[in-house]
Amino acid sequence: MPHCRGSGAVPRCRDESGAAARPAGTGRPGRDGEGPRSVAAAVRREHRRRRAGAGPDAVASRCTEGFRATYGFAPSDYQRDLRLRRARVLLAEGTAPPTAAAEVGFADQAHLTRWITRTYGVTPAAYRTAIHQDSHRSQSAARGPRR
Incomplete structure (x- = not known):
C-alpha cells in the first residue's frame, strides 16, 4: 500500500520499498522501453x-x-512458408484456391499455384481433392464395410 503525503494535484507517494510511486496513468511513458x-x-x-x-x-x-x-533462411522465405502452410490448411478445409490465395496474401491464384506446385509437387486443386478423398475414405472405414 503506497504512503502518500502532499496536497498537490499529484500527491507524492512512496511504495513499501520507499521508491517513488505515482497513481496509475500519471507515470512517464517510455520508462520501461515502451512508449x-x-x-x-x-x-x-x-x-x-x-x-x-x-x-x-x-x-x-x-x-x-x-x-x-x-x-537459416531469408525473411521472405519465412513469410512465404507461413503463407503456404496457411493455404494448405484452408485448402484442406475445402476453401477454393482463388479464395485461399487471396486470404493468405498471394497476389493471385497463379502465384499460389506456382509456389504450392514448386514446394509440394501438386497443384492446389489436386491437393484439395486428395485431402477430401482421404477424409471420405477414413470416414467410410470408420463406418465399417457395406452389406
Whole structure:
C-alpha cells in the first residue's frame, strides 16, 4: 500500500520499498522501453546510422543478414512458408484456391499455384481433392464395410 503525503494535484507517494510511486496513468511513458521515448530513441539511433553512412539499404541488409544467420533462411522465405502452410490448411478445409490465395496474401491464384506446385509437387486443386478423398475414405472405414 503506497504512503502518500502532499496536497498537490499529484500527491507524492512512496511504495513499501520507499521508491517513488505515482497513481496509475500519471507515470512517464517510455520508462520501461515502451512508449514515445523509446520510439524517439530508436529514431535518433537510425538517424545517427544514416549520418554515419549506413543508409536504409544497409540497415535492411543487416536485418536480413541477422535473420538469415539466426534462422537459416531469408525473411521472405519465412513469410512465404507461413503463407503456404496457411493455404494448405484452408485448402484442406475445402476453401477454393482463388479464395485461399487471396486470404493468405498471394497476389493471385497463379502465384499460389506456382509456389504450392514448386514446394509440394501438386497443384492446389489436386491437393484439395486428395485431402477430401482421404477424409471420405477414413470416414467410410470408420463406418465399417457395406452389406
